[in-house]
Structures are given as C-alpha cells and as structure tokens.
Amino acid sequence: MPPATAVTLLAALAVGAAMVPVVRAYPGPEAALIVGSAALGVVAVGLVLGGWFNVRGLAPVGTLLTFALLTTSVVAEAPRDLRYGSVEWRPADGTRISDEYKVGVGSARLDLSGTRFSPGQRVTVSVQVTMGELKVTVPRAARVELDARVALGDLKVDGHTVAGPGARATEVLEPEDSGRAAAPVIELRVRGRIGHVEVTRA
DSSP states (O other): OOHHHHHHHHHHHHHHHHHTTTTTTSOHHHHHHHHHHHHHHHHHHHHHHTTTSOOOSHHHHHHHHHHHHHHHHHHHHSOTTOEEEEEEEOOSBGGGOOSEEEEEEEEEEEEOTTOBOOTTOEEEEEEEEEEEEEEEEEOTTSEEEEEEEEEEEEEEETTEEEESTTEEEEEEEOOSOTTSSSOOEEEEEEEEEEEEEEEEEO
C-alpha cells in the first residue's frame, strides 16, 4: 500500500474516532451518519489529491462508505413506529383491512387472496417497506387499481419486472372472472425505498 494511501486511511479513521464524543447525544443512525460523513470527506480529499500523489485503493473504500451512508440515511429517515424483521399480514375480512401496513427493515408479506370481500366493496390499502423485500398478493376476482413505486431496486407486477432506480407501475388489474357482477375494488398503493417489491394475484 502506498504511504499516501495509508496516511489517508489513518486520517479518515482518526477523524471518525474524533467525532464519536461529539455525536453521543444523537440517536444511533444519526450518529453513524455524522461519523461516516466525516470519514468519507477525508477519503474524498485523498481521491482528489490522488492526481498529484501516489494514492491508490481509496475508490473501493469510498464506495463502501457511500453505500453504508445511503443505507444508514434510509434507516434514519424511517418513522419510529415501523416494524422490523419478518412480518406477514393475512386479514380474514375486507372490513378488517387496515388502511396502512408498514415495515422498516426486513421482509413483509400482505396476503389478500383469502380475504372475504362484499360484492362491490371498495378498500384503500397502503403498503410500505423502507429496506428489504415486500410481497403483496391480491385476489384474482378483484379489480386492483395499483400505484407502486420503488426508489432503488426492482418491482415485479403480475409477472412483469421493472428494474432500476425509480421503478414504478401504475395500472389496473381487471378481475379475471368478468362474469361476476360488482367485483370488489382494491385501491393499492405500494412504496419501497430500497429492495424488492412484488405484486401477484392468486
């Protein structure tokens, strides 16, 4: 490792360590953001000076720090009332469906395939994941008015995948049993920050 690279990395560690006493009053994610940003700033200076000095190997470090800060910022911005880990919701009756389902970091599944709906019943459902995997299953006999968006990740709707930053799908899934009168209507709003989101019918 070139001496200039070693000095830059040691300086980044020293600056990060020096920030620890300063951020003790902040919550965990915010404190990590402040410490990480200070260290990343030192690495960025090292990358700029790389044109004049023999500084190599800092790009991977900067990339890792940037990804870590991005992940931490998502967690820091998440509402405090979110659930974490593996979560599954299976409402039995259409009248018992919550307006909003949220999970912070982890995997979540909302299964409406077995939910009993009244003919012509209309429900509005919002499902959100901050970081992780989210799967929503809707009944084939219902009309689904879908508005789904993923900031960073991929979105799969009824077998079709949209990938990349800002993936979104706004469409109507018509009931497969067209002969049934007054099919229930599900107005479905799905949001994901980072991860995989999938909407299927069953």
